[in-house]
Amino acid sequence: MGYLINGIEAEADDEGFLLEPDYSDEAVHAIAQAEGIALTDEHWLVIRWLRERFRDEGQTPNFRTMVKEFEEAHPGTDWKSKLYELFPNQPARQGPRVAGLPKPFGKGGY
Numbered sequence: 001m002g003y004l005i006n007g008i009e010a011e012a013d014d015e016g017f018l019l020e021p022d023y024s025d026e027a028v029h030a031i032a033q034a035e036g037i038a039l040t041d042e043h044w045l046v047i048r049w050l051r052e053r054f055r056d057e058g059q060t061p062n063f064r065t066m067v068k069e070f071e072e073a074h075p076g077t078d079w080k081s082k083l084y085e086l087f088p089n090q091p092a093r094q095g096p097r098v099a100g101l102p103k104p105f106g107k108g109g110y
Contacts (some may be wrong), residue, residue: 001050003030017103023051027100035089035098043086046070047099054096060104063092 001010001016005027011019016034018027028047032039049070050060061069063083070079083091087098096104 003027003034005030013103015097015103018100019053019102021051021102022069022100024100028098031100035094037087037098039100040086043098045074046083046091046095048084050095050101054099054101060092060096060101062104063090066092066095072098 001014001049002012003018004010005022005024010022010027010030013019018031022103028039028044032043037043039047046066054060066083067079070083083095086095096102
C-alpha cells in the first residue's frame with residue numbers, strides 16, 4: 001500500500017503509515033483523502049503540532065499527552081472529544097498517519 005504524492009508513489013506499511021516522513025502539504029491531503037477526512041483548520045493545528053513533536057523527539061506522543069498539551073496550549077476546548085472528532089480512528093495513530101509520519105511507537109493510547 002502507498003499513496004500517490006506529487007506524482008510519486010510514497011511507500012506505506014500495511015496500516016497506511018508512511019515508511020519515511022513526508023512533511024509536504026500534498027502528503028497530508030493525499031492521506032486525509034484516503035482516510036475520508038475533510039481537513040479543517042483544527043486538523044492542521046494538530047498536524048503541525050504532531051510534525052513538530054516528531055521532528056524534535058523522533059516520535060509522536062501518546063493520547064494522554066496529546067490531550068494534556070492541547071488543553072494547556074488551547075484552553076476552553078474538550079480536547080479529548082475534539083481529537084476523536086478530528087481523528088475518529090484513534091487520534092494518536094490516525095493523526096500521525098494523516099500528518100505523513102511513520103507509525104508511532106507503543107500503543108498510542110494511555
